[in-house]
Amino acid sequence: MADSPLSGVRVLDFTWAWAGPFCTQTLAHLGAEVIRIECTLRPCVTRMIPPFADNQPGPNRAGYFNQYNQGKRSILLDLSKPEAVKLAFQLAKHCDVVADNFAAGVIDKLGFSYEKLREIKPDIIQISMSGYGQYGPFKRYVGYGPPASALSGQFWLTGYPGGDPAEIGVSYPDPNAGVMGAYAIIAALLHRDLTGEGQYIDQSQWEAVLVHMAEGLLEWDINHREPARNGNHDRLMAPHETYKSKGNDDQWVSIAVGTEDEWRALCQAIGQPALASDARFKSAELRKKNETALDAIVTAWTRARDKWEAAETLQRAGVATFPSMSNRDLAEDKVPMERGYLVQLEHPEVGRRIHAGIPWKMSGTPSEIQHAAPVRGADTDDVFKTLLGFSQQKIDELRQAEIIK
Amino acid sequence: MSTAKDPRGIGALRVVECGQGVSAAFGAKMIADLGAEVIKVEPPGGDLTRRRGPFPNDKPDPEKSGLFVYLNTNKRAVTADLGKPEGRELLGRLLEKADILIHNVPPYERANQGLDSAALCAKHPGLIVASISMYGDRGPRANWRGYELNASNAGGWAYLSPGASPYPELPPLKPFGAQCDFQGGAHAALTSLAAMRYKLRTGKGQAIDVCEQEAIAAMLEMNFMHWTYAGRETSRLGSRALGPWFLADCQDGKIFVLAVEEHQWQGLVKLMGNPEWASEEIFKDRMSRAQNMDALKALMSEWISQWKVTDLYKAAQEARIPFAPVNTMQQMYESDHLQERKYFVEFDQPGMSKLKLPGAPSQYGKIKWALRRPAPRLGQHSEEVFCGEFGVPRDQLAKLKQSGVVV
Numbered sequence: 001m002a003d004s005p006l007s008g009v010r011v012l013d014f015t016w017a018w019a020g021p022f023c024t025q026t027l028a029h030l031g032a033e034v035i036r037i038e039c040t041l042r043p044c045v046t047r048m049i050p051p052f053a054d055n056q057p058g059p060n061r062a063g064y065f066n067q068y069n070q071g072k073r074s075i076l077l078d079l080s081k082p083e084a085v086k087l088a089f090q091l092a093k094h095c096d097v098v099a100d101n102f103a104a105g106v107i108d109k110l111g112f113s114y115e116k117l118r119e120i121k122p123d124i125i126q127i128s129m130s131g132y133g134q135y136g137p138f139k140r141y142v143g144y145g146p147p148a149s150a151l152s153g154q155f156w157l158t159g160y161p162g163g164d165p166a167e168i169g170v171s172y173p174d175p176n177a178g179v180m181g182a183y184a185i186i187a188a189l190l191h192r193d194l195t196g197e198g199q200y201i202d203q204s205q206w207e208a209v210l211v212h213m214a215e216g217l218l219e220w221d222i223n224h225r226e227p228a229r230n231g232n233h234d235r236l237m238a239p240h241e242t243y244k245s246k247g248n249d250d251q252w253v254s255i256a257v258g259t260e261d262e263w264r265a266l267c268q269a270i271g272q273p274a275l276a277s278d279a280r281f282k283s284a285e286l287r288k289k290n291e292t293a294l295d296a297i298v299t300a301w302t303r304a305r306d307k308w309e310a311a312e313t314l315q316r317a318g319v320a321t322f323p324s325m326s327n328r329d330l331a332e333d334k335v336p337m338e339r340g341y342l343v344q345l346e347h348p349e350v351g352r353r354i355h356a357g358i359p360w361k362m363s364g365t366p367s368e369i370q371h372a373a374p375v376r377g378a379d380t381d382d383v384f385k386t387l388l389g390f391s392q393q394k395i396d397e398l399r400q401a402e403i404i405k
Numbered sequence: 406m407s408t409a410k411d412p413r414g415i416g417a418l419r420v421v422e423c424g425q426g427v428s429a430a431f432g433a434k435m436i437a438d439l440g441a442e443v444i445k446v447e448p449p450g451g452d453l454t455r456r457r458g459p460f461p462n463d464k465p466d467p468e469k470s471g472l473f474v475y476l477n478t479n480k481r482a483v484t485a486d487l488g489k490p491e492g493r494e495l496l497g498r499l500l501e502k503a504d505i506l507i508h509n510v511p512p513y514e515r516a517n518q519g520l521d522s523a524a525l526c527a528k529h530p531g532l533i534v535a536s537i538s539m540y541g542d543r544g545p546r547a548n549w550r551g552y553e554l555n556a557s558n559a560g561g562w563a564y565l566s567p568g569a570s571p572y573p574e575l576p577p578l579k580p581f582g583a584q585c586d587f588q589g590g591a592h593a594a595l596t597s598l599a600a601m602r603y604k605l606r607t608g609k610g611q612a613i614d615v616c617e618q619e620a621i622a623a624m625l626e627m628n629f630m631h632w633t634y635a636g637r638e639t640s641r642l643g644s645r646a647l648g649p650w651f652l653a654d655c656q657d658g659k660i661f662v663l664a665v666e667e668h669q670w671q672g673l674v675k676l677m678g679n680p681e682w683a684s685e686e687i688f689k690d691r692m693s694r695a696q697n698m699d700a701l702k703a704l705m706s707e708w709i710s711q712w713k714v715t716d717l718y719k720a721a722q723e724a725r726i727p728f729a730p731v732n733t734m735q736q737m738y739e740s741d742h743l744q745e746r747k748y749f750v751e752f753d754q755p756g757m758s759k760l761k762l763p764g765a766p767s768q769y770g771k772i773k774w775a776l777r778r779p780a781p782r783l784g785q786h787s788e789e790v791f792c793g794e795f796g797v798p799r800d801q802l803a804k805l806k807q808s809g810v811v812v
Contacts, residue, residue: 003607005599018626030599050646051627051635063630114770131727133768138742141722146650147729150661155652155731157581158567165652165659165731168580169566169641175624179588183595184767187439190598191414191772193605199770207748210737211766212587218471219459220734221761227734232554232579236457240554242563242576250640252576254558262550320550322540322559322618324577327632327639330561330622339544341619354633359619360596361541363526364611365603 004031004365009189012088012095013037013072014112016044018145018171019129019205020101021068022178027097027185028071029358029367035095035383036069037088038376040078040405047376053350060349060375067355069373070345075384076377076405084403085111087384093120094387096192097185101129101177104139114200123198125188129181133204143205145171152209157216159229166229173209180208238287239266242324243299245307252324253307255298255314262319263287269317270301330356345372380404415772416440418601421499422480423487423508423520425452427553427583428537428617430476431590433507436598437479438765439772444499444790445480448487449812451783452477461757467783474754474780475762482781483790484812491810493519498795500529504604505597509537509589513548522612532610533600537589541616551617556585560621565628569651569698570641577641588624589617648694649673649701652731658714659731662705665691672724677708754779784812 009032013024021036028034038044046068047059059065077084089111092098098117100107107113107128117124128134131143149155149168159166184201192198210217219227234240237258245251257263260283267276275281275297280290287294302310307323314321323329331354336342343357358367384390384404398404411417418441422433425448437443445452454476455467467473483499485492487510496519500506510520515536519525522534522542536542539551540559557563562585563577570578592615600611622629631637645651647665664673670691674683682688682704687697694701709717714730721728730736737743738761746768749761765774791797791811805811 003603005596005603022624026595030596046627049627051631051637053634055635061634063634064627066634067627067630127767132742133746136742136745138722142725142727144663144727147661147663147727150652150729150731151737153732153734153737154581155659155661156733158578160572160575160578166567166578167569167652169562169564169568169578170624170626170628172580172584172624174626176588176591179591179595180766183435183591183598184769186595186598186602187415187772188769190602190605193602194411194414194417195771196410197771199772201767201769203767204746207743207746207764208766210748210763212582212584214475214763215457215459215472215582217734217737217763218475218760220738222459222461222471222758223463227581229581232576234554237552240552242554242558242579244576250573250642252558252564254554254563256552256554258552315546315549318550320552320555322549322551322555324558324564325561325622326564327561327625327628329564330629331632335540335544335546336619336622339541339616339619341541341616341622350634356619356623356625356629359617359623360592360613360615361543362596362600362611362613363522364609365600 004367006030006032006189009033009097010095011035011097011099012092014098014100014102014107016101017046018068018174019177020099021046022175023129023181023185024072024099025068025070026178026182028370034072035091035379036072036074036374037079038074038076040076040402041080043376053353058349066347066350066353066373070355071370072374073379073383074374074377075380078403078405079110081403083401087403088112089120090388091383092117092124096125096189098124098126099185103142104128104130104132104134118198123192123196125185125192125198125201127181127185127201127203129177129203129205131205133207134202145174145205148173148205148209151206153213153216154209157227157229160231161229161233163229173205176212177203177205177208233291236284236288238284238291239294239298241295241298243302245302245310246305251307253302253310253321254324255319255321257319265317266314266319269314269319270298272297343369345369347372348375377405414440418442418505419503420444420505420507421446421503423496423506424510426454426509427476427586428589429507429509429593430454431587432535432537432593432597434476434479435591435594436505438774438776443480445477445482445781446496446499447482447484447783449484449809455783469757474757474760477780478752478762478776479778480781481778481786481790482784483787484784486810487518487520489810491805495791495797495811497528498791498797500525500532503532504601505533505535507535507593507597511550512538512542522614526610526612530610531604531608533597533604533613534610535593535597535613535615537593537615537617539617541619542614553583553585554579556617556621559618560585561625561629562621564640565625566641568641569643569645573642585617585621588620589615592620644698645695647691648698649705650695651698651702653702653706653709655709655712655714655717660709660714660717661729661731662709663728664726667691669726670694672726673721676720676724677705680704750776752776787811
C-alpha cells in the first residue's frame with residue numbers, strides 16, 4: 001500500500017455507528033491510516049448488536065463492526081477526562097483529517113472545534129456529519145439513518161402501486177452520508193494539495209440524501225404534483241418489474257426493458273415472438289397502458305423456471321435481468337468471490353470471515369483492504385509510541401490512571 | 406498538471422464525460438459543482454435523460470427535462486457519434502487535455518466506441534479513466550445488461566425492501582429513484598479525485614472501474630453478515646429486530662415512530678402520559694417491543710392520531726426521541742430548516758420557469774460549490790469546443806454535422 005491515492009493521509013476518527021465509519025472506511029480502502037478513538041466508557045453500538053460470530057456475543061465478534069471498520073486502528077481513551085482530551089489533541093497534530101458524526105455541537109464541546117484544531121495544525125481538514133447539519137432551526141434534533149429516509153421523501157415516494165408509503169429495507173442515508181462524506185474529504189485533500197488550505201465541512205445527512213431525489217422533487221417544483229408510488233414499475237419503461245420465480249421459497253427475478261430491440265428480444269426468449277407485434281404492446285406507451293396484462297404474461301414464464309435459468313436465458317437474448325439476491329445468494333454466488341470483491345479477512349478473535357470488500361478496481365494503485373477490523377483498543381500502545389514517542393512506562397502510567405485503556 | 410500549487414484548486418481540473426443516464430452524469434456533476442471544467446459528450450440523439458422529464462405540463466422536450474437539467478448544470482455539451490472513427494477522433498482530442506474521463510458506457514459497447522480503458526490509458530498516460538458498470542467490467546457477467554431495477558436486486562438491496570413486510574405475495578420493492586446509479590456516480594467521483602492526488606504526485610493516470618452491484622452490496626447494513634457470521638438469511642419479510650419502529654398516521658400525514666434506545670422509550674412513555682400498558686411484560690425491552698409490534702402499534706395509534714405531524718415531531722424531538730415526518734416533496738420545499746440552510750438553489754434554466762434545484766450535499770468552508778452554468782442544449786458547445794479550443798477546422802466540423810457524427 002506504499003503508493004495509494006491516500007498514502008500518508010492520517011485520519012483521527014471520532015465516528016461511531018454506521019454513517020461515520022462508512023466514510024472513514026472508504027478512506028482506509030484508498031490507503032489512509034484511520035485511527036478510531038473508541039470510548040472506554042461503552043463500546044460502539046455496532047459492537048454490541050447481532051449478528052455475532054457463531055451467535056456468541058462479544059465486542060470483537062460483531063459482524064456489523066467488523067464489516068464497516070476494515071483496515072482501521074483502534075485506541076481506547078476516556079474522553080471524559082481532560083488528560084485524555086489533551087492526548088487526543090496531541091494526536092490531531094499528526095493527522096490530516098478529523099472526522100465525527102456526532103450531533104451538532106458535540107465535537108466542539110469535547111474540545112475539538114475547528115478553531116482549536118487549526119491552532120495546532122493550520123491546514124487541518126475537519127468534517128462533522130450530523131443528521132440535520134451544524135446550523136438551522138432543527139440543528140439540535142436527534143438524527144438517525146432511517147428517519148432521514150422519512151425526512152427526505154424516500155418513504156413518501158416508495159411503495160406498492162396504490163399502497164401506502166413504505167420503508168426501504170436498509171438505512172440508506174447512513175452509507176450514503178459515508179460516501180458523500182468521503183468524497184468531500186477527498187475533495188478537501190485535493191484542494192489542500194493545490195492551495196495549501198485546509199477547511200471545515202458541515203454535512204447534513206438529510207441534504208446528502210436529497211441530492212439523489214431530484215426526479216421526485218422536480219415533479220413538485222415544475223408541475224406542482226406529488227409523484228405517485230408505483231412499486232417496481234417505471235414511469236416510461238415496461239416490462240419493468242420483479243417477477244416470481246419457480247418454487248415456494250421467495251425466489252424472484254427482476255426484468256427491465258428499455259428499448260424496442262430489448263422488447264423483441266424478450267418476446268423471442270420467452271417463446272412468444274408474435275407478442276412483439278401484438279397491438280397492446282407495440283410501443284413503450286402501449287406496454288405501460290396494458291402493463292397488467294403484460295406482467296401476467298411475463299410472470300407465467302418466470303414462475304415456471306428457476307431465477308438463474310430465467311436470468312441466463314434472457315441475458316443471452318440481450319435482455320436486462322438479474323435475480324433478486326439475498327445475503328446468502330451473494331455469499332454463495334461464485335462471481336463476487338472470483339472478482340475479488342468478497343474478501344476473506346483473518347481476525348484475531350473470530351478467525352477467517354467473508355466480508356463485502358471494495359466496489360471498485362484501480363489499475364495503477366490497486367485498492368486493498370489492509371487488515372480486518374481492529375480488536376477494541378488493540379492499537380493504543382503502538383499509536384502513542386510511534387506518533388507521540390511515549391515510552392512503555394508512560395503508557396502504563398496512563399493506563400493506571402485510566403486515561404487510556 | 407504538476408505538484409505546483411494552483412489557486413484555482415479543483416477549478417483547475419478538466420473532466421470529460423461520456424455515456425448516458427444518471428451515473429456518469431452525476432459523478433461528473435459532483436466535480437463540476439466544485440468548479441471543475443466539464444465537457445459532456447452526448448451521442449447525436451442526446452442523453453436519454455433528456456427524455457425522462459419531469460417536463461413542464463408533461464410535454465416532452467429534450468431541452469426541458471427536469472432530471473437532465475439537474476444532472477447537467479455547470480457543463481458544456483458537445484456531441485460525437487463514438488461508433489464512428491471521426492467521432493472517436495474528436496473524443497481523442499478532448500482527452501489529450503483532460504485529467505479525468507468519467508463514463509458509463511456498458512462493457513459490451515466499449516470496444517465499438519473506443520472506450521477500452523487499457524487502450525485509453527496507454528494512449529493518454531496522464532488520463533484517469535473512471536468507468537461505471539452494473540456488474541463490473543471483468544468476469545463472466547461483464548456483458549450482462551442492467552438497469553437500476555436490476556442493480557438494486559443484484560446488490561441484495563431490493564430483497565430486503567421494504568422490511569417487516571406482511572405481504573409475501575408482493576415482490577421485493579425497489580426504493581424510489583435511481584439510487585444505485587447515483588451511488589455509481591458518487592463512487593466514480595471519489596475514486597477519480599483520489600486518483601487525481603496520485604496523478605499530481607507522479608504524473609500518472611490510471612483506469613478505475615466502479616461496479617454498481619458491489620457498491621450496493623457493501624451497503625446492506627448488517628444483513629450480509631447475518632449470513633456470513635451467523636448463517637441467517639434475511640429478507641423483506643419477518644419482523645423488525647427493535648421497537649417501536651413503524652410508520653403511523655397523524656391527523657394530517659404520516660410520521661416515523663422510532664424509539665429504540667431505552668431512554669428514548671422512557672421519554673416516549675412519559676410523553677404519552679404513562680399509560681398502564683407500557684409497563685407490561687411484553688413491552689419490557691426493545692426486542693420484546695419489536696416482537697409485539699402489532700400490539701404496540703395498535704395501542705399507540707389512537708394517541709398518535711390526535712396529533713398534527715409537525716407538533717408530534719417537535720414534542721418528540723424536544724424529548725430527544727428521533728421521530729421524523731414522512732415528508733412530501735412540497736413539505737421539503739417549504740421546510741424552514743432547509744430554507745435557512747439555503748439548501749434549494751433558485752436557478753434560471755433558459756426556456757423554463759425559474760427552478761428550485763436540490764443543492765450541495767456538503768457545505769465546504771473553502772471550496773466554492775455553485776451552479777454557474779445552465780444545463781446545455783444538445784450540441785450547444787460543439788463548435789466552441791471542437792473548433793475554438795481543439796483545432797478542428799470549421800469546414801471539417803460542418804462536414805461532420807452533415808454526416809451526423811456531430812450535432
